[in-house]
Amino acid sequence: LRLRTRWQLRGFPCMPGYVPVFGQVLALRKGIHTQYERWARQYGGAFYFWMGKNPVVVLTDPDLIRQVAVKHFARFHDRPSFVSVPSSNNKRMVAIRSGLLVSRGGYWGSLRAAMNPLFHTAALASYVPTFNESASRLVERVEEAGKGGEQPFDVHALLGRMTMEVIGRTAFGVDFITGGCEEEDQAAGRPNLVAAVKAIFAAGAFAPGFGIGLLFRLLPACAEPLVFNIFFRAVGGLAKRLEYARSTVMSTADLLMQRAKRQALARGEAVTMVETDWRWWPDTFTENNPYKDAVPAAGSVLDMLLRAINKETGHGLTDVQIASQANTLIAAGYETSANALAFAVYCLATHPEAEARLVAEINACGAQEPSAADLHRFPYAEACLNEALRLYPPAHVTNREVTAVDGATLAAADGTPLHLPHGTWVHFAIWALHRSEQHWRQPLAYRPERFLDEEEVAARHPTAFIPFGLGPRMCIGFRFAQQETLVALIRLYQRFTLRLADRQQQQPLPLRVGITLSPGGAKRRCRHHEMKSFLLCALFAAAMIFAPVGVCPYVDGAVIHWSFWQQVNNVWDAVENAGGSVLSGEICDTGVDVGDVVEAAADVADALDGRPGLTSAAGRHGTTPALAAVLTLAFLIAAALLA
Numbered sequence: 138l139r140l141r142t143r144w145q146l147r148g149f150p151c152m153p154g155y156v157p158v159f160g161q162v163l164a165l166r167k168g169i170h171t172q173y174e175r176w177a178r179q180y181g182g183a184f185y186f187w188m189g190k191n192p193v194v195v196l197t198d199p200d201l202i203r204q205v206a207v208k209h210f211a212r213f214h215d216r217p218s219f220v221s222v223p224s225s226n227n228k229r230m231v232a233i234r235s236g237l238l239v240s241r242g243g244y245w246g247s248l249r250a251a252m253n254p255l256f257h258t259a260a261l262a263s264y265v266p267t268f269n270e271s272a273s274r275l276v277e278r279v280e281e282a283g284k285g286g287e288q289p290f291d292v293h294a295l296l297g298r299m300t301m302e303v304i305g306r307t308a309f310g311v312d313f314i315t316g317g318c319e320e321e322d323q324a325a326g327r328p329n330l331v332a333a334v335k336a337i338f339a340a341g342a343f344a345p346g347f348g349i350g351l352l353f354r355l356l357p358a359c360a361e362p363l364v365f366n367i368f369f370r371a372v373g374g375l376a377k378r379l380e381y382a383r384s385t386v387m388s389t390a391d392l393l394m395q396r397a398k399r400q401a402l403a404r405g406e407a408v409t410m411v412e413t414d415w416r417w418w419p420d421t422f423t424e425n426n427p428y429k430d431a432v433p434a435a436g437s438v439l440d441m442l443l444r445a446i447n448k449e450t451g452h453g454l455t456d457v458q459i460a461s462q463a464n465t466l467i468a469a470g471y472e473t474s475a476n477a478l479a480f481a482v483y484c485l486a487t488h489p490e491a492e493a494r495l496v497a498e499i500n501a502c503g504a505q506e507p508s509a510a511d512l513h514r515f516p517y518a519e520a521c522l523n524e525a526l527r528l529y530p531p532a533h534v535t536n537r538e539v540t541a542v543d544g545a546t547l548a549a550a551d552g553t554p555l556h557l558p559h560g561t562w563v564h565f566a567i568w569a570l571h572r573s574e575q576h577w578r579q580p581l582a583y584r585p586e587r588f589l590d591e592e593e594v595a596a597r598h599p600t601a602f603i604p605f606g607l608g609p610r611m612c613i614g615f616r617f618a619q620q621e622t623l624v625a626l627i628r629l630y631q632r633f634t635l636r637l638a639d640r641q642q643q644q645p646l647p648l649r650v651g652i653t654l655s656p657g658g659a660k661r662r663c664r665h666h667e668m669k670s671f672l673l674c675a676l677f678a679a680a681m682i683f684a685p686v687g688v689c690p691y692v693d694g695a696v697i698h699w700s701f702w703q704q705v706n707n708v709w710d711a712v713e714n715a716g717g718s719v720l721s722g723e724i725c726d727t728g729v730d731v732g733d734v735v736e737a738a739a740d741v742a743d744a745l746d747g748r749p750g751l752t753s754a755a756g757r758h759g760t761t762p763a764l765a766a767v768l769t770l771a772f773l774i775a776a777a778l779l780a
């Protein structure tokens with residue numbers, strides 16, 4: 138997988154600008170989506186580059202994307218993990234890793250099967266009244282915030298409140314509270330779901346764009362979880378906000394799940410959920426939780442998962458696995474739909490002719506709330522949304538990993554076999570595909586008509602438009618999102634047309650690129666903060682690169698190096714699970730047995746001592762390991778001072 142000479146034989150062009158250790162990561166610093174677009178224009182629909190130590194194959198060729206996502210799905214079953222080591226026993230990491238989006242193997246299949254009924258046609262039709270109710274509240278809020286067109290306001294934020302309410306009511310049968318002061322709640326340790334989800338996305342985007350996340354790819358795999366932990370603590374307040382977010386979502390999910398269980402048992406239904414010891418948040422999150430008396434509706438996602446069976450174990454899902462789906466649905470369902478709507482509103486505000494045609498279509502259908510059966514009467518509104526999703530896909534890239542141990546072979550257009558070894562990461566460059574001149578006429582123009590002109594549709598490749606991904610692992614909520622955004626757009630334009638605020642007219646739409654693509658708005662991150670985060674991660678990365686050089690010769694090989702990091706991770710996790718923090722020196726107050734820490738350190742020392750290569754390797758390498766060890770220490774101290 139990681140031999141560069143092998144990749145030269147695999148039939149994909151390698152991107153220029155390879156730098157040892159970094160690969161081509163530095164080329165992505167201005168935005169992964171636009172760099173993929175530039176590369177695709179120059180090198181075609183399939184190429185690869187080195188994201189640090191990982192070779193990444195990028196596809197914009199729709200035929201190859203189809204082969205990966207559909208034809209050979211069994212060989213590309215999972216998404217790559219963001220942090221490599223899968224065996225962490227940290228309760229917070231387990232809660233994050235159990236979600237549908239990142240789950241793997243048979244466990245993913247069990248989850249997907251259990252959650253599918255929530256998104257079936259009949260279920261979807263039953264959600265339309267809820268979409269309408271939330272859209273009515275949106276209209277009221279727009280009316281109030283805009284003061285009849287006199288005052289500029291943040292429409293993206295209001296759309297986010299609406300999509301959050303929709304997820305709460307449809308997936309959990311609970312009215313999520315989206316008002317209230319986020320900062321105050323956060324400071325008081327009071328759960329606030331909107332603040333929590335914002336923190337999750339801010340952390341996902343890793344402060345300045347995607348760049349810092351990419352630097353993680355430079356680290357040895359075994360060092361990733363530790364550096365990940367250190368990094369989140371070091372970047373001003375990020376760890377605190379993330380901890381608040383996880384505790385908010387998980388404590389809420391836990392309360393709702395327990396209620397759903399009691400209800401199911403009272404109805405005489407069997408519950409297969411396996412109880413574990415997984416809670417870590419302080420009591421205030423349970424005591425002050427505004428949802429502690431909420432009752433999830435029968436048939437909600439939590440209710441269905443209580444009876445699901447994990448295909449991998451043959452038992453029911455554990456409580457942490459069930460609660461984790463709340464995290465996934467809230468995060469995946471709230472942000473993407475709000476962004477899609479905001480982009481559509483932006484495009485319509487900058488294209489008055491399209492807006493006029495939309496308003497004419499809506500007016501022709503009357504001022505009533507659209508029912509599920511009415512939605513087909515708004516083809517132009519649907520085209521406006523699709524065209525915005527094409528130009529600004531909220532999920533600008535999605536990914537797969539070659540999971541089959543013997544790899545996978547794709548067929549290029551001329552029949553040449555393209556072999557991908559086990560573990561290869563494959564990216565579908567959705568932004569680049571949606572803006573490709575090869576597949577779209579006038580690709581940069583906002584022209585909703587292209588989705589209505591039958592000739593144009595027929596001439597297009599069926600996989601040229603994939604804002605929701607493709608194949609068995611495509612977005613589970615895609616029809617849900619389509620209906621939700623359509624209802625919201627209709628209801629909004631029944632009452633208003635929206636214009637850009639003055640300050641927005643003078644600049645192109647700023648984009649924030651992280652896990653998702655969102656409108657940047659007027660708020661800019663402070664450059665000083667960005668610089669600091671970037672420097673911090675660069676220092677950690679440098680330290681971790683030097684660490685193996687310093688350690689390996691003494692311990693005679695990477696096996697011990699691996700075990701060393703594993704031990705350090707285990708100690709870290711033990712402290713975390715007990716509610717402490719290694720960085721702030723709270724280890725002693727957490728109840729963690731200091732003996733465990735000493736034992737782990739002794740294991741490492743034993744491993745080091747027992748290696749016959751110790752003296753000879755040190756002698757052979759002269760001063761290099763010592764120098765590397767000193768450099769590692771220097772980088773870590775510099776990073777600590779900066780933090």
Ligand code: HEM
Nearest residue numbers: 238469470473474477532535605606607610611612614618
């Ligand atoms: C406009 C809105 C949305 C967009 C653009 C979007 C886009 C995507 C994309 C591109 C993927 C990856 C698909 C792939 O890899 O092939 C995905 C996955 C996913 N989405 Fe969405 N999504 C949206 C709304 C929603 C909503 C409303 C929900 C939930 C109610 C949702 C839940 C999920 C989940 C759970 C996954 C992971 C599926 C799996 O791995 O099995 N999404 N989404």
